[in-house]
Amino acid sequence: MTFRVADPDGRYAAVRLRSDLHVDGAFRREGDAWVLAIDSDGLARLEYQLELEHADGTVETVLDPENPERAAGAFGEKSVMLAPGYEPPAWLDAPALAGETHDLAIRARGLGATMQVRLWDGGDGPLLVVHDGPELDRLASLTRYCGAMIAAGELPPHRVALLAPGSRDEWYSGSARYARALARDVLPALGPADPVGLGVSLGGLAMLHAHVRSPFAGLFLQSGSFFVLRHDAHEHTHPRFGRIIRVARELRRDAGIPEPVVMTCGVAEENLANNRLMARALAAQEFEVELHEVPDMHNFTGWRDALHPHLTRLLARVWG
Numbered sequence: 001m002t003f004r005v006a007d008p009d010g011r012y013a014a015v016r017l018r019s020d021l022h023v024d025g026a027f028r029r030e031g032d033a034w035v036l037a038i039d040s041d042g043l044a045r046l047e048y049q050l051e052l053e054h055a056d057g058t059v060e061t062v063l064d065p066e067n068p069e070r071a072a073g074a075f076g077e078k079s080v081m082l083a084p085g086y087e088p089p090a091w092l093d094a095p096a097l098a099g100e101t102h103d104l105a106i107r108a109r110g111l112g113a114t115m116q117v118r119l120w121d122g123g124d125g126p127l128l129v130v131h132d133g134p135e136l137d138r139l140a141s142l143t144r145y146c147g148a149m150i151a152a153g154e155l156p157p158h159r160v161a162l163l164a165p166g167s168r169d170e171w172y173s174g175s176a177r178y179a180r181a182l183a184r185d186v187l188p189a190l191g192p193a194d195p196v197g198l199g200v201s202l203g204g205l206a207m208l209h210a211h212v213r214s215p216f217a218g219l220f221l222q223s224g225s226f227f228v229l230r231h232d233a234h235e236h237t238h239p240r241f242g243r244i245i246r247v248a249r250e251l252r253r254d255a256g257i258p259e260p261v262v263m264t265c266g267v268a269e270e271n272l273a274n275n276r277l278m279a280r281a282l283a284a285q286e287f288e289v290e291l292h293e294v295p296d297m298h299n300f301t302g303w304r305d306a307l308h309p310h311l312t313r314l315l316a317r318v319w320g
Contacts, residue, residue, distance in 0.1 A: 001040045001081045004066065005050060008032040013055050019048035020297050021268055042267045044086040044295035045302075047071050047078040071301050072139055083295075089145075089305055096147035097122055097157075106189045108181035111171070115186055116164040122150050123157025126319045127195035129187065129216070131172065131203030133162025140304035145311075154312055156319055161190050165203070172202035173240035174209055174247030183214030196318055198311070200303050201225050201271075202244075204263075208278075209247055212256035218318040219261045220311050222303045223271050226251070226278040232270070248274070252281035261289040262314040264306040266297040 005015050005027065015034040017025030021041065027034035040046065053059050063070070064079035071080045099122040106115045118134060120143045128146070136142045142160065149155040163186070165171065171178040187195065194217040199207035204224030211219060226248040227235055235241055261282055265275040272293065279291040292310050296302025 001038055001043075001046060001083065003027070003036045003038075003048075003050075003064070003081070005034040005052075005064070006032065006066065007034055011054060012052050013057075014053040016051040016053075017048055018051050018061060019046055020270070020299075021046060021048075022270075025051075040083055042295055043297070044083050044305075046081045047073070047297070047299050047301070048081065049078055071299065073300060074135060074139070080301075089308055091145055091148040091152075091308055092141060094148045095151045096144055097150045099123075099143060099147055101143075104189070106186050108185045110177050110181035110184065111166075113166060115166060115181075117186070117190070118162040118164075119190070120146065120160040120162065122146055122159060125156050125158040126217075127191060128158060128160045128315070129190065129195045129197050129207075130160060130162050131197075131199040131207055132165050132168075132201075133160070134164055136198075136200065136300070136303070137162055139300035140307070142304075142307070145304070145307045149308070149312055149315075154308075155315055158315075158319070159191070161195075168202065169239055172199075172206040173238070174205060174243045175240075178206065179210045179213050182210045187214055196220065196315060198222075199224070201298065205244065205248065205251075208251055208255055211259070212251070212254070215257040216259060218259055218314050220314055221261065221263045222306065223265050223269060223298050224263065224275055224278065225271060226274040228274045228277060231273040234270070248278070252278060255282060255285055255287065258282075258285055258287040260314060260318060261287050262310050263289065263291045264294050264303070264310055265291065266302055267293045267295055269298050271298065 015027035023038045027036040067079045069080040102119045104117040108115045196218045197207040197216040198220045200222040202225045204221035227244045282289045294306045
């Protein structure tokens with residue numbers, strides 16, 4: 001991947017790439033422009049921003065003015081560099097069942113809070129329970145994917161419970177109170193037993209942790225934050241870092257009743273090492289586990305692009 005920033009007037013003292021990819025992001029001056037070429041490390045796309053240092057020492061972080069490709073994220077837009085041959089999922093433009101949505105407020109007594117849930121109804125059928133649900137729906141088109149798979153006959157009619165994250169850093173960081181509230185209050189209020197659980201990042205950790213108390217029929221875990229001290233010490237500023245380390249260690253020893261688990265993680269993600277460890281640990285506990293290393297990183301578009309075929313195959317298998 002090659003990046004170029006025009007600077008014929010010499011406005012910048014330095015230009016740097018800001019992304020989750022661990023590379024030397026310093027551009028070099030070449031004629032009237034700043035240029036950076038990096039090894040894309042098997043990536044199909046890279047989300048990034050540019051850090052521009054002006055001659056007076058001031059620094060600003062901006063989108064790439066010479067690249068029209070953009071991606072929405074939880075913290076705003078980023079520019080996107082696409083590798084040759086990248087194509088977004090075909091289901092984005094395929095016919096899809098619209099479904100109906102209903103907003104629920106479920107009292108989670110163990111948390112002393114009310115959990116907001118948006119229930120997408122694609123017909124009477126099984127249930128998919130999703131952490132960070134509203135964000136995954138808005139930024140990864142989750143219910144459009146579900147509607148497209150139903151319309152194509154790939155999946156049976158089903159429902160999706162989009163759980164709002166609430167106090168995310170607390171709830172999703174291995175909280176026993178949250179796992180109990182999910183098992184005792186939230187899941188029973190949503191209907192039939194044995195749903196499939198979906199979680200990304202810390203939401204993946206929380207979903208596997210909840211499985212110990214209230215088993216899911218299957219789990220789809222994307223870029224799970226299964227921190228290990230030797231790989232993830234750089235995450236030490238997280239307010240619940242110690243608890244995440246402890247809970248991930250406990251789950252590698254005992255994650256509850258073995259059920260089918262499909263995991264995805266980006267080929268250049270910081271979480272890849274701990275996801276590989278968790279996949280091996282779950283396999284040793286007789287979970288039927290698959291880990292797919294996908295050509296993206298820790299972002300909503302990467303998670304979106306991995307839904308089909310990986311989630312499709314898991315749901316088709318669990319739901320028959």
